[in-house]
Amino acid sequence: MDLQPTEDKRLIRDTARRIAADRLAPLAERLDRGEGRKEFLSNLKLLAENGFCGLNVRADYGGSEAGPVGFALAIEALAEGCASTAVTLSVTNMVGEIIQACGSEEQRAEYLPKICDGTWPAAGFCLTESGAGSDPAGMRTSARMDGNGWVLNGSKLYITSGEIAGLFVVWAVTDPDAPKGKGISCFLVEADTPGVIVGPAEKKMGQTGSATNAVTFEDCRIPASAIMGDVNDGFRIAVGELAGGRIGIASVALGIARAAMDLAIGYVREREQFGRKIADMQGVQWMIADRETELEAARLLILQAAALKASGAPFAKAASMAKLYATEAAQRATYTALQLHGGAGYIRDYPLERLARDVRITTIYEGTSEIQRMIIARETLR
Structure with a gap:
């Protein structure tokens, strides 16, 4: 297996290093002190404009098609400058990959361009709960059919970029009688949907520039089209x-x-x-x-x-x-x-x-x- 980066992967890495040195590293200390939020968001927009928010997303959806190796090299280079920015990009890219792999064509066309071009500063991955961390199959957040849509109720914990995300991928129990891990479905929920409540940022030991929030769903109504993949196949x-x-x-x-x-x-x-x-x-x-x-x-x-x-x-x-x-x-x-x-x-x-x-x-x-x-x-x- 040849693990030497190709020329295009080296270009991605070198571009990430340049942005990290010029923009991310000078801001990292201020972010750690709870300052520089405007500049942080500006840096996220710059990274999106340079293709770093859709590294493994197809070009026809706005991605840069850098692939997993390009993704790894880019995230490492960005983390050398600012870990908080790098983890924000890592999670945003993960959400984009989930939608590309598991979403419908309509979901891909609707959401991937907004992730890739920085319309949304970030995207969130809502899996962990207070009683379901290392054991996500034990989650209690629920989704039930009501008319022509779903109603979400529950709370997710430690969500990276919760307060700046424009879109969340959310896992919820749709069949409480199914064996553990078998009755869970996956949904796409826009952050401004009524019933989505983002809690205050956690006071963390490190990576303080990356906001980590609880995200609660209170009778949050989403359309039937919000489900991603098959019902009960989310785990x-x-x-x-x-x-x-x-x-x-x-x-x-x-x-x-x-x-x-x-x-x-x-x-x-x-x-x-x-x-x-x-x-x-x-x-x-x-x-x-x-x-x-x-x-x-x-x-x-x-x-x-x-x-x-x-x-x-x-x-x-x-x-x-x-x-x-x-x-x-x-x-x-x-x-x-x-x-x-x-x-x-x-x-x-x-x-x-x-x-x-x-x-x-x-x-x-x-x-x-x-x-x-x-x-x-x-x-x-x-």
Whole structure:
């Protein structure tokens, strides 16, 4: 398997790096302080204009057709500049892919162009509930037929971009008597639909520039055409699309870790102790060597999962491996980078403490490390 990016994929990556350096990185600190919301939205619009909101969406729907490998490279590059922006783009792209894969032609034509061109700043993925996180089949949000439409009731938790999303993909129980996971359907719900209530942003440890909200549905009426795919077949859609989302989160983690290690490498080259550069000390060199090896291994796992997805081959196990390894390796790399900065790494004047907070969530969302281990073991033992 050739994992070297093609020329067009390198162009996507390089464009993402340029935007990350010019627009995202200078804003990241202000976003972390709860400032710069207008600039954040402007950056999302710029990214949409450059094709980053529909990386794996067909051109006739407004997408850039970069494919899963291009998506992974782009998200990693964006995360080097700002994790909050990168995760926003990752989830928005995931929603676009779900609609392309599972939506009707009418749904694709109606919604994909608005996602791809930035008409909506973001799109939301409404699966998790307070009692259904790692076990989404245990959800309680319901949808019942009423006349010629559906009525949604329930609440979703920890929804990325909830307050800026223009469209939500929502999972709800449509047959409460069906076996667990078998009576769930998937719906497309526009954010301005009466009965959609977006809660205040959660106060988070990291990635504070990316709003995370509860989204509640109170007698929310949607047309019969809002259902995506077949009735009671929604859980299969969720499981399938989460695997693709894990490639995105693995890429976010790798980008954060890459930014941290680049800062650390620059720092140790300049910092002197005991009369010499600390980069000349073997202990420091070994710390860097271990982390660089792990990050390169993470990149190869991500690219392998993306290449399998692009080829149409089964990729769930590879995606879980990539997500597990990349996010755990990113934790180690970011904390090593902070350690190499010494006390300076703990001070907010340096970006390391923000990067350490930003990377922490990557082992949790889109499936915890523990869930990834369960998937890998299940697929191996099958």
